[in-house]
Amino acid sequence: MAGEDRAEGFEKSGDLDFPRPLTTVDVVIFSIRGDQLQVLLVRRPAGEDEPFPQALALPGGFVDVVKDRDLAACAARKLKEKTGVTAPYLEQLGSWGSASRDPRGWSATHAYFALIPEEAGALTPDARWFPIQGGRLKEKLAFDHSDILASAIQRLRNKVEYTSLPAYLMPAEFTLPDLQRVYEIVLDRPLEKSAFRTRILSADMIEPVAKMRRGPNRPAQLYRLKKNSKPVYFVRTFNPPE
Amino acid sequence: MAGEDRAEGFEKSGDLDFPRPLTTVDVVIFSIRGDQLQVLLVRRPAGEDEPFPQALALPGGFVDVVKDRDLAACAARKLKEKTGVTAPYLEQLGSWGSASRDPRGWSATHAYFALIPEEAGALTPDARWFPIQGGRLKEKLAFDHSDILASAIQRLRNKVEYTSLPAYLMPAEFTLPDLQRVYEIVLDRPLEKSAFRTRILSADMIEPVAKMRRGPNRPAQLYRLKKNSKPVYFVRTFNPPE
DNA sequence: CGAATAGTGTCTCTGAGACATTATAGC
DNA sequence: GCTATAATGTCTCAGAGACACTATTCG
Numbered sequence: 001m002a003g004e005d006r007a008e009g010f011e012k013s014g015d016l017d018f019p020r021p022l023t024t025v026d027v028v029i030f031s032i033r034g035d036q037l038q039v040l041l042v043r044r045p046a047g048e049d050e051p052f053p054q055a056l057a058l059p060g061g062f063v064d065v066v067k068d069r070d071l072a073a074c075a076a077r078k079l080k081e082k083t084g085v086t087a088p089y090l091e092q093l094g095s096w097g098s099a100s101r102d103p104r105g106w107s108a109t110h111a112y113f114a115l116i117p118e119e120a121g122a123l124t125p126d127a128r129w130f131p132i133q134g135g136r137l138k139e140k141l142a143f144d145h146s147d148i149l150a151s152a153i154q155r156l157r158n159k160v161e162y163t164s165l166p167a168y169l170m171p172a173e174f175t176l177p178d179l180q181r182v183y184e185i186v187l188d189r190p191l192e193k194s195a196f197r198t199r200i201l202s203a204d205m206i207e208p209v210a211k212m213r214r215g216p217n218r219p220a221q222l223y224r225l226k227k228n229s230k231p232v233y234f235v236r237t238f239n240p241p242e
Numbered sequence: 243m244a245g246e247d248r249a250e251g252f253e254k255s256g257d258l259d260f261p262r263p264l265t266t267v268d269v270v271i272f273s274i275r276g277d278q279l280q281v282l283l284v285r286r287p288a289g290e291d292e293p294f295p296q297a298l299a300l301p302g303g304f305v306d307v308v309k310d311r312d313l314a315a316c317a318a319r320k321l322k323e324k325t326g327v328t329a330p331y332l333e334q335l336g337s338w339g340s341a342s343r344d345p346r347g348w349s350a351t352h353a354y355f356a357l358i359p360e361e362a363g364a365l366t367p368d369a370r371w372f373p374i375q376g377g378r379l380k381e382k383l384a385f386d387h388s389d390i391l392a393s394a395i396q397r398l399r400n401k402v403e404y405t406s407l408p409a410y411l412m413p414a415e416f417t418l419p420d421l422q423r424v425y426e427i428v429l430d431r432p433l434e435k436s437a438f439r440t441r442i443l444s445a446d447m448i449e450p451v452a453k454m455r456r457g458p459n460r461p462a463q464l465y466r467l468k469k470n471s472k473p474v475y476f477v478r479t480f481n482p483p484e
Numbered sequence: 485c486g487a488a489t490a491g492t493g494t495c496t497c498t499g500a501g502a503c504a505t506t507a508t509a510g511c
Numbered sequence: 512g513c514t515a516t517a518a519t520g521t522c523t524c525a526g527a528g529a530c531a532c533t534a535t536t537c538g
Contacts, residue, residue, distance in 0.1 A: 016346060019307050020262040023339070023350055063339070065261050065348040070340035095337045095352045097265070097305070098312035104258060106307040108265055108352065110337050177517070195500050197518075202499095217516040218508040235479045239500060239525090419490070437527050439491075444526095459489040460535040481498090481527060 021097060022107035025074045026060030026145065028093065028152040029083065029114045031129065032169050032182055038129040039149065040082060044142055051103045052142030058149065059127065060109065075112040084121035089168035089231075090114045093152055101144045109143075113152045115168040135188060160186045164205050164232040167225055175213050175220035176200065191238060203232045263339060264349035267316045268302030268387065270335065270394040271325065271356045273371065274411050274424055280371040281391065282324060286384055293345045294384030300391065301369065302351065317354040326363035331410035331473075332356045335394055343386045351385075355394045357410040377430060402428045403479040406447050409467055417455050417462035418442065433480060445474045 029040040041056045059082045068074035072090070080086055090112055097108025130137060135157070137149055159165050166182045180196050200206065207226050212219035271282040283298045301324045310316035314332070322328055332354055339350025372379060377395055382388060401407050408424045422438050442448065449468050454461035 016264070018304075021265045021305055021307060022258070023263045023265060062260075063263055063348070063350070065263060065341065068341075071337060071350060092336050094334050095313060097352065099307065099310075106305070108305070108313060108350070110339065110350065175517085192501055192503090193517090194502085194519075198499075212509095214509075215516075216510050217514075218510095218518080220517055235481060236499070236526095237477045239477060417490085434528055434530090435490090436492075436529085440526075456536075457489075458537050459487075460491080460537095462490055478499095478526070 019106070022102060022105060023063045024060055024107060024109040025063055025071060025078060025112065026058040026109050026148060027075050027078050027082075027090075027112045027114055028058055028149055029079060029116060030152075030156065030169070031116050031118055031120070032185060033118050033129055033131075035181075035185060036131040036133070037185055038131050039137065039152075040123075040127055041130050041139070041141070042082070042126050042128075055142035056130075056139050057142040058111075058145045063110075071110050072112075075110070075114075079112075079114050082124055082127050083116060084123075085114075085116050088114075088116050088120070089165065093148070093155060096144055096148060098144075109148075111148050111152070113155065115165060117169060117171050119171055157186060161237040162234045164200075164203060164229075167205060167229070167231075170225070173209055173211070173222045173224050175222055177220060179206075179223075187238070195238075199234060203234070205229050205232045261348070264344060264347060265305045266302055266349060266351040267305055267313060267320060267354065268300040268351050268390060269317050269320050269324075269332075269354045269356055270300055270391055271321060271358060272394075272398065272411070273358050273360055273362070274427060275360050275371055275373075277423075277427060278373040278375070279427055280373050281379065281394075282365075282369055283372050283381070283383070284324070284368050284370075297384035298372075298381050299384040300353075300387045305352075313352050314354075317352070317356075321354075321356050324366055324369050325358060326365075327356075327358050330356070330358050330362070331407065335390070335397060338386055338390060340386075351390075353390045353394070355397065357407060359411060359413050361413055399428060404476045406442075406445060406471075406474040409447060409471070409473075412467070415451055415453070415464045415466050417464055419462060421448075421465075429480070437480075441476060445476070447471050447474050 031038055031040070040059060042059050044050060044052050044055050044057050046053045059078055061078065063071070063074050068077065072092070075090060076086065079090065091114075093111040093113045095108055095110045097106075099106045101107060130139060132153060135153060137146070140146060141149065156165070160183060166179060166186060169182050170179060176197055179200065180191060180193065183196070184190055205226055206223040209222050209224055211222045213222055273280055273282070282301060284301050286292060286294050286297050286299050288295045301320055303320065305313070305316050310319065314334070317332060318328065321332065333356075335353040335355045337350055337352045339348070341348045343349060343351075372381060374395060377399070379388070379391060383391065398407070402425060408421060408428060411424050412421060418439055421442065422433060422435065425438070426432055447468055448465040451464050451466055453464045455464055
């Protein structure tokens with residue numbers, strides 16, 4: 001059955017009649033809400049034969065070989081279904097597959113992570129936002145979703161050190177102090193204003209709009225993301241403390 | 243058949259009787275041979291009903307739900323089978339899945355990439371090394387393996403700018419000029435000797451052995467990787483030209 | 485000695501960190 | 512004027528780039 005031939009790499013692939021792992025896609029969806037980094041989670045159904053009934057989980061599910069042309073389309077579909085949003089930023093995170101992660105049998109999930117602005121979309125009723133505090137989620141998740149989420153948080157933090165990713169968490173128009181605040185929320189440490197501004201402005205990723213944000217103090221210049229702006233990679237990280 | 247319920251994320255998962263994609267693992271194995279970056283490829287079988295008969299491909303194959311505990315173990319097994327080597331460096335690269343990449347049906351592959359030293363292992367007869375020239379392979383590959391390889395090359399080059407990954411391509415003992423040469427081969431551009439040495443030596447990743455490499459000129463200090471040394475991440479990239 | 489490569493030193497430049505200073509709004 | 516926040520400027524420091532210079536072997 002699960003013999004050598006197959007494992008050696010297609011040598012007898014004319015015969016495709018052997019057990020296949022389950023194939024799923026899960027999406028880690030981040031947003032900034034109320035000055036916190038938050039992640040979108042759904043509650044699993046309650047059925048008798050359900051794995052992890054009622055547990056919290058990442059939005060996701062089985063690949064649909066009819067509806068989904070490829071993995072990215074599948075992830076985009078799940079994102080759209082849960083949030084109404086179409087791909088501001090969607091990146092593949094990695095895959096997790098083993099005999100034990102799903103009680104129903106050998107399964108492999110393709111994990112993606114998405115960044116969306118606070119204003120975006122209309123949630124489905126089964127989905128809720130949960131804050132990431134101290135770089136972690138308090139709640140336990142179904143399957144190995146806690147591992148996947150931890151990996152997503154680490155990847156996000158890492159990349160925020162040397163990329164413009166937080167721009168995708170911003171509303172259409174924002175000020176430089178707004179953007180710096182989002183960097184600081186994700187990294188959970190303060191950044192130097194002066195160095196921050198130099199870095200962002202020299203990256204040619206945002207452009208000023210002819211408006212200012214007014215408040216009880218000096219107004220701030222409003223900016224927007226430049227058209228078709230891909231993420232920018234800086235040649236240095238922010239120097240992590242110590 | 244491929245209806246909404248399933249796609250919505252396990253909601254009816256009691257019913258697992260629907261088409262599953264094929265699940266494979268492929269490994270991009272790099273080594274330095276004869277002053278070139280090379281990749282290990284196998285030739286596909288010639289059978290009538292084989293996809294891409296006789297074409298070159300990355301080593302890999304179906305996940306074996308009996309033999310393979312998880313994806314990484316599956317990748318390590320394939321690496322071992324083809325090269326006799328056990329994991330000097332093995333990292334997940336990403337996954338590729340679509341309806342069209344394999345003529346036998348919807349399939350998803352989990353791609354890994356491995357770095358091994360030149361001396362290592364005994365190849366199986368169906369595997370051969372092919373040089374990467376100008377950052378690309380001349381040969382066309384089966385499936386979407388050309389895309390996967392291109393992605394692996396890009397990831398490798400990227401990481402070499404700010405990590406110690408090339409250390410895993412080195413023999414047990416090597417000199418600093420040797421190591422610099424490997425960096426230069428992968429990046430395909432010369433590096434400054436002085437800056438290179440400062441960076442590597444301050445990274446605390448290698449240690450001198452009490453030997454010198456002798457030649458027709460001044461001998462060079464031999465080094466080895468420190469025990470259990472994980473890859474080092476530098477806070478700056480080498481400044482790319484222009 | 486010369487050739488060749490190993491290894492070090494010097495000078496400049498860029499960008500981050502720290503922190504002071506100036507600017508502009510509301511009250 | 513006072514307060515609060517936006518925006519800029521100054522000084523220092525680390526590390527890269529460029530390149531000169533010294534060191535050590537063989538022949």
